[in-house]
Amino acid sequence: MLIQIKNIRIVDPTCKIDKVGDIFIENGKIVDKLSDKPEKIIDGKNKVAVPGLIDVHSHLREPGQEEKETIKTGTMAAAKGGITTVFCMPNTKPVTDNAPSVEYILMKAQKEGKVNVFPIGCITKGSQGEELAEIGILKKAGIVAVSDDGVPVANSQVMRRALDYTKMFDLAVISHCEDKQLSKNGVMNAGKNSMIFGLRGIPNQSEEIMVSRDIMLCELTGGKLHIAHVSTAGSVELVRQAKKKGLNVTCETCPHYFSLTDDYVQNYDTNFKMNPPLRTHKDVEAIKEGLKDGTIDCIATDHAPHTQEEKSKEFDNAPFGIIGFETALCLVLSELVDKKVLTFEQAIAKMTTNPAKIFSLDGRGTLKPGSIADITIIDLDQKYEFKKEDILSKSKNSPFIGRKFKGCAVMTIVGGKIVWTLKDGIIN
Amino acid sequence: MSFNRKDLLGLEHLDKKEIQTIIDAAKPFKNMFTRSIKKAPALIGKTVVTLFCEPSTRTRTSFEIAAKRLSADVVSIAPKTSSFVKGESLVDTAKTLEAMKADIIIIRHTCAGAPELLAKNLNASIVNAGDGFHEHPTQGLLDLYTMYDKKKKIEGLKVLLVGDILHSRVARSNIWALTKFGAKVRVVGPPTLIPKRISELGVEVYYDLDEAIKDVDVVNILRIQMERQQGGFFPSIHEYNELYQVTEKRLAKAKPDVLIMHPGPMNRGIEIDSEVADSPASVINEQVTNGIAVRMAVLHLLALARNKQGRKHTC
Numbered sequence: 001m002l003i004q005i006k007n008i009r010i011v012d013p014t015c016k017i018d019k020v021g022d023i024f025i026e027n028g029k030i031v032d033k034l035s036d037k038p039e040k041i042i043d044g045k046n047k048v049a050v051p052g053l054i055d056v057h058s059h060l061r062e063p064g065q066e067e068k069e070t071i072k073t074g075t076m077a078a079a080k081g082g083i084t085t086v087f088c089m090p091n092t093k094p095v096t097d098n099a100p101s102v103e104y105i106l107m108k109a110q111k112e113g114k115v116n117v118f119p120i121g122c123i124t125k126g127s128q129g130e131e132l133a134e135i136g137i138l139k140k141a142g143i144v145a146v147s148d149d150g151v152p153v154a155n156s157q158v159m160r161r162a163l164d165y166t167k168m169f170d171l172a173v174i175s176h177c178e179d180k181q182l183s184k185n186g187v188m189n190a191g192k193n194s195m196i197f198g199l200r201g202i203p204n205q206s207e208e209i210m211v212s213r214d215i216m217l218c219e220l221t222g223g224k225l226h227i228a229h230v231s232t233a234g235s236v237e238l239v240r241q242a243k244k245k246g247l248n249v250t251c252e253t254c255p256h257y258f259s260l261t262d263d264y265v266q267n268y269d270t271n272f273k274m275n276p277p278l279r280t281h282k283d284v285e286a287i288k289e290g291l292k293d294g295t296i297d298c299i300a301t302d303h304a305p306h307t308q309e310e311k312s313k314e315f316d317n318a319p320f321g322i323i324g325f326e327t328a329l330c331l332v333l334s335e336l337v338d339k340k341v342l343t344f345e346q347a348i349a350k351m352t353t354n355p356a357k358i359f360s361l362d363g364r365g366t367l368k369p370g371s372i373a374d375i376t377i378i379d380l381d382q383k384y385e386f387k388k389e390d391i392l393s394k395s396k397n398s399p400f401i402g403r404k405f406k407g408c409a410v411m412t413i414v415g416g417k418i419v420w421t422l423k424d425g426i427i428n
Numbered sequence: 429m430s431f432n433r434k435d436l437l438g439l440e441h442l443d444k445k446e447i448q449t450i451i452d453a454a455k456p457f458k459n460m461f462t463r464s465i466k467k468a469p470a471l472i473g474k475t476v477v478t479l480f481c482e483p484s485t486r487t488r489t490s491f492e493i494a495a496k497r498l499s500a501d502v503v504s505i506a507p508k509t510s511s512f513v514k515g516e517s518l519v520d521t522a523k524t525l526e527a528m529k530a531d532i533i534i535i536r537h538t539c540a541g542a543p544e545l546l547a548k549n550l551n552a553s554i555v556n557a558g559d560g561f562h563e564h565p566t567q568g569l570l571d572l573y574t575m576y577d578k579k580k581k582i583e584g585l586k587v588l589l590v591g592d593i594l595h596s597r598v599a600r601s602n603i604w605a606l607t608k609f610g611a612k613v614r615v616v617g618p619p620t621l622i623p624k625r626i627s628e629l630g631v632e633v634y635y636d637l638d639e640a641i642k643d644v645d646v647v648n649i650l651r652i653q654m655e656r657q658q659g660g661f662f663p664s665i666h667e668y669n670e671l672y673q674v675t676e677k678r679l680a681k682a683k684p685d686v687l688i689m690h691p692g693p694m695n696r697g698i699e700i701d702s703e704v705a706d707s708p709a710s711v712i713n714e715q716v717t718n719g720i721a722v723r724m725a726v727l728h729l730l731a732l733a734r735n736k737q738g739r740k741h742t743c
């Protein structure tokens with residue numbers, strides 16, 4: 001299909017472009033000009049085209065927990081959020097520590113997925129933290145990174161080997177940083193609120209001790225370390241210092257860590273329970289500072305769907321995690337761009353260019369001619385209320401239900417195909 | 429009358445007036461106990477359910493007596509032993525109770541926030557009989573009532589809470605109630621059992637019992653759970669006794685008319701010396717009696733508030 005997007009503001013952080021012009025799509029690629037008359041013309045007036053958003057941290061739950069989410073519903077939700085590529089964490093049932101599991105996810109995504117799905121493989125067999133998974137074979141099968149997300153690799157020797165071994169594949173090791181002894185039984189941030197609610201707390205240090213250890217192991221091995229879901233001021237500072245030293249460290253944060261604090265955990269609402277937990281105002285400010293000065297490279301969702309039944313348990317017994325695909329861009333625009341923490345271009349870079357670079361995604365995260373036509377079209381003036389009944393994800397566990405936003409995706413194009421528009425929804 | 433709540437979940441959000449209303453309402457009930465017929469008709473035709481997801485014979489019995497003395501129909505459910513609710517989620521269990529037209533559900537649960545979860549999902553009135561480390565409002569109220577009864581005034585009283593503050597819902601409910609009435613609250617215990625931010629609730633923190641006990645009007649001794657030692661919060665019961673057991677010798681530093689309180693059940697010879705428990709200063713048994721009166725007051729006020737609400741809905 002030959003597509004022309006006319007008169008659109010084009011923002012591409014890879015080549016520092018911000019201009020009004022036309023985008024041409026042919027054979028799923030972005031081209032300089034079309035070989036024939038366009039079959040479809042999209043009016044881009046008052047809209048912005050950016051490279052398709054890349055979410056490097058999500059849980060699609062398939063295989064094994066299809067009651068929470070499937071590759072089909074998860075990628076529908078992603079498309080609605082303007083996300084064209086999702087990385088899915090390997091803590092499925094069974095875990096993605098073997099080639100057939102990777103192939104299964106890719107096959108399912110091919111058949112039913114609305115956006116690109118890139119699996120992440122386990123660091124260790126069964127994510128048990130003891131022996132390395134067959135990372136070379138997993139890489140051949142199509143993984144883009146390794147992680148035991150959900151749990152840390154507690155044993156420092158094993159983590160050291162992982163960072164060392166993955167160098168030959170140029171794969172990043174994504175680390176869920178948590179000292180499980182320090183956070184034991186904790187369900188929210190350790191602070192005044194946890195004391196009043198009588199809930200066990202998770203101190204910032206349970207994250208920071210592991211961030212610190214992993215940075216040291218990164219220095220020891222020269223491996224490629226990516227720190228998942230940074231939530232504390234201390235972690236931001238540790239990564240900042242590591243980068244100053246020139247270490248091969250990158251990191252991500254999630255929209256909730258710059259939009260919410262533990263003051264929002266009211267009435268034991270389990271939609272505010274996630275791991276790491278919501279922290280304090282001071283941490284939120286430090287996260288914003290880290291985004292601003294480039295310490296934090298990526299914004300990822302940590303999309304973690306859970307059923308209504310699971311989330312309506314006691315706070316102690318409900319699972320950690322919230323969905324994030326459908327609100328991430330809106331939150332970035334309202335909390336970071338509108339509040340002048342980041343420029344629009346800087347914000348977009350953290351969801352496109354930077355992840356593409358860190359995880360070596362050739363031909364993505366850019367609008368350069370020759371690249372894959374993954375494009376997100378945004379209307380910065382579009383008013384959007386996030387309503388429960390409109391959620392496309394199979395699960396509805398979001399703390400942002402009822403929020404009103406200005407600015408959201410209005411069209412998502414994956415590989416040159418329009419997969420979703422605000423007006424028509426998912427396009428089959 | 430200033431009590432219009434559907435539920436009693438904790439003392440944090442009650443104002444002084446509401447607490448005073450409960451205390452005042454408890455008094456006539458206590459007087460009733462000396463009469464030969466200890467029964468009032470206030471809850472006739474009402475169904476009160478006790479749902480104790482954490483075992484506690486003391487508190488459950490106290491609530492049951494309170495409800496029965498108000499002529500309510502009382503049903504007790506203990507999920508751990510009852511096949512009625514085995515394997516069912518808390519909300520599902522509670523919905524079943526609601527379908528059986530329970531008017532008031534009294535819940536004890538190991539998880540903080542469990543009563544609030546019920547309150548959000550049900551029309552029945554919920555009474556928190558202790559949730560995790562969060563609150564135990566009727567214990568806080570009966571402690572306040574007992575101090576009020578003995579000292580006539582709470583304002584300016586120096587009250588010391590001894591022991592495991594971190595894991596204590598009794599401590600939290602006491603602190604909320606006492607600080608609202610202008611008492612000077614002190615807490616003492618090993619730093620591992622005192623929450624870091626507790627002073628922000630307006631209490632003074634001590635680690636040395638001999639220092640903390642000086643000139644206090646009330647010593648409220650919290651029960652120490654044996655499993656805290658396994659949790660590594662202190663090295664041994666022996667050392668705990670050495671540092672934090674309330675003894676006659678230590679009590680000599682308090683005011684001469686000091687009151688000794690304990691929410692029970694006591695570990696004699698551990699957090700409290702046996703002599704102290706049986707001394708004239710001890711009001712531990714009176715606390716038990718007052719507990720029934722205060723719980724009657726709570727049930728009665730909730731039932732009145734329900735009736736008012738009910739009328740509002742029909743017109």
Ligand SMILES: [Zn+2]
Binds near residue numbers: 151176228
């Ligand atoms: Zn994680």
